[in-house]
Amino acid sequence: MFRPAKAAPRPVEPAGGQGGGAVPRHIAIIMDGNGRWAKAKGLPRAAGHKQGAEAARKVLRAAGEAGVECLTLYAFSSENWRRSADEVGDLMGLLRFYLRSEIEALHKEGVRLKIIGDYKAFAPDIVKLIEEGVARTSSNRRMTLAIALNYGAQAELVQAARRLAERAAAGEIAPATIDEAVIGAELDTADLPPLDLLIRTSGEYRLSNFLLWQAAYAELLFVDTLWPDFGAEALAAAIAAYCGRERRFGGR
Ligand code: FPP
Numbered sequence: 001m002f003r004p005a006k007a008a009p010r011p012v013e014p015a016g017g018q019g020g021g022a023v024p025r026h027i028a029i030i031m032d033g034n035g036r037w038a039k040a041k042g043l044p045r046a047a048g049h050k051q052g053a054e055a056a057r058k059v060l061r062a063a064g065e066a067g068v069e070c071l072t073l074y075a076f077s078s079e080n081w082r083r084s085a086d087e088v089g090d091l092m093g094l095l096r097f098y099l100r101s102e103i104e105a106l107h108k109e110g111v112r113l114k115i116i117g118d119y120k121a122f123a124p125d126i127v128k129l130i131e132e133g134v135a136r137t138s139s140n141r142r143m144t145l146a147i148a149l150n151y152g153a154q155a156e157l158v159q160a161a162r163r164l165a166e167r168a169a170a171g172e173i174a175p176a177t178i179d180e181a182v183i184g185a186e187l188d189t190a191d192l193p194p195l196d197l198l199i200r201t202s203g204e205y206r207l208s209n210f211l212l213w214q215a216a217y218a219e220l221l222f223v224d225t226l227w228p229d230f231g232a233e234a235l236a237a238a239i240a241a242y243c244g245r246e247r248r249f250g251g252r
Helices: 034-040 045-066 085-108 124-136 153-169 180-186 232-243
Strands: 026-030 070-077 111-116 143-151 197-200 219-222
Touching: 026 232, 034 045, 045 070, 045 085, 045 143, 045 232, 070 085, 085 111, 085 124, 111 124, 143 153, 153 180, 197 232, 219 232
Parallel strands: 026 070, 026 197, 070 143, 111 143, 197 219
Antiparallel strands: none
16 A cells, blocks of 8 residues: 655554455444434433444344454444433433343353543442452453443533643643644553444435544445344445445555
8 A cells, every 4th residue: 555755654554454355343323313213213312322222233243253453433422412311311210221131142252341531420330330340351352342321522622632642731731742642642542443434324415423533534334224123234335335345545
């Protein structure tokens, strides 16, 4: 692959998944369409979220079997607090249920649970379940499931900028040494592989404040399928579409 001689450091450039046949190392998904799925079936929105959580479980398994190293799921954005108290309560109930019932299954499957976002804003019992789940699975190496909870990419970048500014003000780092790698290392995703493929379901074409920095060179895929209908076959089709793309990272 061509690289300009004076290229700036590009922490987002994958070492592996280059498209053209290789399975993406890191896939992120904006799981959209739960509400429309429920409405089309005459069901309450909560039923759509429940079916969405089932889809997440299926897609995680399929991703692991395909050899994907990391799956990042946008489960609750920092903007989702604006939904009705009932809907937020339903989502929190689902989160509680899955943290209680799924951690052992994740552990047996060799999956490491990671959370990105400010999960400490959640109820104390959920924070405890999250931290127990993260600790329980921390030594697993087969695959990482990163769940974005109370996550917003702009807030993530603000936090990183503040931490770096504080270190610069304290004389610990020189501002001139702040580059892409330094910023990338301050993000919640610092220990994850570079993002290769970002999928949004339900026919919407927005990133909605998700992984804005990390998506710089990711392949984007927008599909019409509503998230609760997305499963192993849809994931395989997404991976096939990714494999057919030519990734140039700004080169030719
Ligand atoms: C978007 O669909 C989906 C969400 C806001 C939540 C995603 C959550 C899940 C898939 C369930 C698993 C989550 C937890 C917390 C365990 P939407 O409601 O915006 O759908 P719509 O655009 O059709 O209304």
